[in-house]
Amino acid sequence: MLAACADGNFVADNVQVNAADISDPGVNPLMIPELLEPALVDGVHRYELSIDESNHDFGSGTAVETISYNRQSILGPTLKWTSNANVELHVTNNLDAGTTAHWHGADVPADDDGGPHSRIDPGQTWVADFKVIQPAATLWYHPHMMGTSAEQVFHGAAGMIIVEDDNPAAADLPNTYGVDDIPVILQDREFGADGQLSFEIDNDDDGDLNPDLTVNGTFDPYTTVPAGPVRLRLLNGSQARVYELSVDNGSMVKIASDGGYLPSPAPMDTLVLGPGDRAEIVVDTTNGPAVLIDAAFGRVLELRPDSTLPAAQFPPAQLAEIDRITVDEIDADRSFSMNEVGDGWGINGKQMDMMRVDESVRFGDTERWTITVEDGIHTFHVHQTQFQILSINGEPPPAEDAGWEDTVLVTEDREVVIAARFDSYANPDVPYMYHCHILDHEDLGMMGQFNVVVG
Ligand SMILES: [Cu+2]
Known part of the structure; x- marks a missing residue:
């Protein structure tokens, strides 16, 4: 079971992991x-x-x-x-x-x-x-x-x-791919006795959690970076795992959410990343090796500074303007309840059916969707659009969650209300998906279809 508290404790308490001690150096080049x-x-x-x-x-x-x-x-x-x-x-x-x-x-x-x-x-x-x-x-x-x-x-x-x-802010951010602008694809995996990958689907509340962490397909990695600001593009590409990330021996600011830059950098101590989620952070390695840490796995990635490499600038105070969706704009409301259905999972009591379009959205409308959870932990992902979080448990989102999103973590203790503008494309014949991005849950039916139609 997963301990999912309103104040954010998403560490599975019954799954053994092969954790890396942060006081050791990373072993393999990322x-x-x-x-x-x-x-x-x-x-x-x-x-x-x-x-x-x-x-x-x-x-x-x-x-x-x-x-x-x-x-x-x-x-x-x-x-x-x-x-x-x-x-x-x-x-x-x-x-x-x-x-x-x-x-x-x-x-x-x-x-x-x-x-x-x-x-x-x-x-x-x-x-x-x-x-x-x-x-x-x-x-x-x-x-x-x-x-x-x-x-x-x-x-x-x-x-x-x-x-x-x-956006001129980009020039002021670390932006040299692989040097100070680093893709960090987090995936937990399980290996059999023969060393080959061992896959299974789990219909448990929190999906199939695996004991070994891989980052860009590397066990226990380090990477050499300039001494200064380093941008990490975090992507949770895991089957089901939620990460609780922090930085040892360095500061962390979040500069972008799923859909792009935040209005300004948001300093953070702990960043929770659900399956499907992305976050861009800037870590300061001025004080020597900084280590990205996960609450379950320990060391995720060691950033090893080399002061002979040219360092970029620290993020500017202003990154992007975000046109906040206001309540006056809302044309329609919908509710999505994520729950167990039969032996699998569903949304609003229904399992995914390719032949059934569940929701029809009018082109040009702005909609407010309330996402609730009856059982388990889920990340609600909507295709085609980037949405904004209007509230989490009735409260406005904190600065780091007030940007554009396409995937959001929801639990029994975390009700989320989102809003989106459906003004890009219409097609009466081909639907988009909304679903849980815990891939076990998705494959076990926790997905629905919506189309966007004119008129
Ligand atoms: Cu789920």
Whole structure:
């Protein structure tokens, strides 16, 4: 069971983990996924992706069977998108099983979103094309195949997306990929006696929690950074694990939530990151090695400063303006109750049915959604839109949660009210998903469909 208190204690108390002592140095150099810049074809930013079976050494010397994109050993390349660019993503499925490619956090048309309806059969190529209409942010991509999302992501099918825009704040932030701007993809995994990955789905309240932490597919990593501000793009790509992160021997400020920059940097002691969530933080390594710590696993990542590397500036006081959604704007209300249904999980008493559209949103409306939990711990993720948190247990969100979000942690003790503007795209025929991003729960039915229709 998971102890989920209103004041934020999300550490599972019955799951043994292989924890790393923070007083020891990190053991393995952090793998940095390659950065994939687009090819420019007739003014369109074109990306070629394949999803493949692969092999990866997590640091133990064993060649472990994994799934990856573009023949990486694990995970996928980090895609760099530019705001206002027209992009075209070609995804070829080289697996023996069906898959999809979902752009998590991206505001895109429904038939380009890569949800369960956009199945890519083995040997087939699927093309998504759209304009990037959102500001700088850290997004990610992963399979969203009906019933097998957990298994494919657990085996390594996930990658980061970095959206860049012309916000002048970006120039004042650490922004050299892999040097002082570091992808940090957190995934817990379980290995069998043969050293191979051991996957299972768990219908427990908190999903399947695994005993070994991997960061970008590396056990117990360190990375060499400048002495000064270092930006970490945190992505919880785990099956079910919630992380409670802090920094030893360094300060931490949060500069961005799921959908982009906060209005100003928010100093934090502890940052809770649920499955599917992202946060960008800046850690100060001026005082020597700083260590990112998780409450369950101990050391996550050691940042080892090298004073011969040029240091960036500390974040400016102003990062971005956020147009807050006000109560006057609300056109419609909906409620979503996350609960057990049969042997699995559901929303409002229903399990996912590909043939049933659960909610219909009028194009142009601003909606307020109240998310409650009957049993368990969940992260509520909405496709297509970035929402704002209006309240947590009736209180306005703290500064660090007052930006744009697409995924939010909800528990029996944490009722969340969100609001979103559905003014980007309409399509009466292809729905978007809302679901729990604990992948066990998603695959066990905790998902629904909404479409956005004109009129
Ligand atoms: Cu859930």
